[in-house]
Amino acid sequence: MQAPLKTTDQTTLAHDRVYRGLRSRIMHGEIAPGQALTLRGIGAEYEVSMTPAREAVRRLVAEGALTLSASGRVSTPELSTDRIEELAALRALIEVELASRALPRAHMALIDRLQAINSTVAEAVAHRDDVRYIRANLDFHRTLYLRAQAPAMLAMAETVWLQLGPTMRTLYSKLRRSDPPQFHRHILAALKAGDEPGLRIAVRTDVTQGLRLLAS
Amino acid sequence: MQAPLKTTDQTTLAHDRVYRGLRSRIMHGEIAPGQALTLRGIGAEYEVSMTPAREAVRRLVAEGALTLSASGRVSTPELSTDRIEELAALRALIEVELASRALPRAHMALIDRLQAINSTVAEAVAHRDDVRYIRANLDFHRTLYLRAQAPAMLAMAETVWLQLGPTMRTLYSKLRRSDPPQFHRHILAALKAGDEPGLRIAVRTDVTQGLRLLAS
DNA sequence: ATGGGGTAAATGTGATCACAAATTGCGGCA
DNA sequence: TGCCGCAATTTGTGATCACATTTACCCCAT
Known part of the structure; x- marks a missing residue:
């Protein structure tokens, strides 16, 4: 447990491991909104000292x-309704653009892959597995947007996902989804048809669907 | 110079001072693209140890x-042409939305203030003061967007400004601006007229004007 | 003069520690 | 029984250190 014997392994920098671990858990809703975290607790969990824990937290903040x-004190955010709506609007803005840019580059192989991911989404819905649902859903979107060749935009979209992560889980489990990936099928149809206006509408609808939950 | 005597002043946390200082210098183009920085150097400059310097850097990264x-190793980014275009597109996307949301809330007092800022912009152009120009220009945009009551969107826009900071300075000083705040006047005119489509076009044009420099 | 190799300096990483502030929890008083 | 205040614990902050690696520099051989 002594300090300066840990070889500085290029691929597994401690603060980066902690960052990626926490990021994944937050983005996929594995941590509830308002959940408090401590540097020493994080350090203990990842078997590192406070220093890498602090850097990972700083980055996530x-x-x-x-x-x-x-x-x-560090905690996951508890988003107000206004903030949720704003972030949903940001998702719509950025992701519609990403989808639009991906459209001309979307070949059959990509659509096949999206359909495969989509069946994972349906499976997660059937099993009432919220975390797996969120993971598969975001995977669907990321796979599409990667074709847009716009890394800065994708990074922004993922940052919004990250901010919504804890809240999304709560929102989704509040209203039981009976909804199979209906909007995803609209996206796939528009992709196959090369229908750009339709794609924009489909993505916008899919991304803002969660807002309907707020009306209740 | 000893360590644990610095009182933990709530308002001036060391890592936050360093962060804000560096952020301002980067956003306003006071540091050239590709400029290398060191943790010990930053620490010395702000009279703190490596620890707060590291946290500030981590946050900016x-x-x-x-x-x-x-x-x-830490340095300011050297952006490719593709990346610059992508960030400009992001500016257009987000800032058009912000302006559109600010429009219904823009009263005369705001427009007066924008005009005052605009004269500072003109002054900076006349004096060939690049940093002051960038600062006043961003101040113009931020003042308008604050009326949108959309903090998450504004934060995203500022993040894009930050990424473009060092490059903007280089771009602007490469081509001497003779352009007075022409596009800003279009924005003001649209605001006064309550002309939303015109405002969207004016903001988009202003934000992507720098791209014209890339054509050379 | 130029290129390469080897040593010295510089640099980021992670652990540990001291300290101050905040939070928690307990006991006493009303 | 409920509430306030004080003490113990928890927690974040910043400094310092050891170490591995990377970078820079200089000298020598060709």
Whole structure:
């Protein structure tokens, strides 16, 4: 457990492991909104000292995945309704653009892959597995957007996903989804048809569907 | 110079001071693209140890204001043409939306303030003061967008500004601007007229004007 | 003069520690 | 029984250190 014997392994920098671990858990809704975290707790969990834990947290705070209280306490954000709507609007803005850019580059192989992911989504819905649903759903979107060749835009979209992560889980499990990936099928149909206006509408609808839950 | 005597002043946390200082310098183009920084150097400059310097850098890296080499070296990013175009497209997307949301809330007092800022912009152009120009220009946009009441969107826009900061300075000083704030006047005119389509076009044009420099 | 190799300096990473502030929990008082 | 205040614990912050790696520099051989 002594300090300076850990070889500086290029591929598995401690703070990066912690960052990726926490990021994945937050983005996929494995941590509830308002959940408090501590640097020492994170360090213990990942078997590192406070230093890498602090750097990972700092990075996630910068991305809006975590919030700091006035006294520096760390927790997942509890989003207001206004904030949720704003983030959904951002998703719509950015993801419609990404989908539009991906459209001319979307060949059959991509559509096949999207359909495969989509069956995973349906499976997760059937099994009432929220985390798996969120993971597969985001995987669907990311796979499409990667074709847009727009890394900065994709990074922004993922940052929004990250901010919504804890809340999404709560929202989804509040209203039991009976909805199979209906909107995803609209997206796939528009992709196959090369229908850009239809694709924009389909993506916008899919991305803002969660807002309908807020009306209740 | 000893360590644990610095009182933990709530308002001026060391890592936050360093962060804000670096952020401002980067966003306004005071640091050239590709400029290398060191943790010890930053620490010395702000009279703090490596720890707060590291946290500030980590945060800025997360926002895309700084990039890390494979060996962990820190420098301002050197953006490719593709990346510049992508970030300009993001500016257009987000800022058009922000302007559109600000429009119904834009009263005369705001327009007066924007006009005052605009004269600062003109002054900076006349004095060939690039940094002051960038600062006043972004101030113009931020003042307008604050009326949109959309903090998450504004944060995203500012993150894009941050990523473009060092490059903007280089771009602007490469081609001497003779252009007074012409596009800004279009924005103001649309605001006064309550002309939303015109405002969208004016903002989009203003934001992507820098792309014209890339054609050379 | 130029290119290469080897040593010295510089640099990022992670652990540990001291400290101050905040939070928690317990006990006493009303 | 409920509430307030004080003490113990928890927690974040910043400094310092050891170490591995990368980078820079200089000298020598060709």
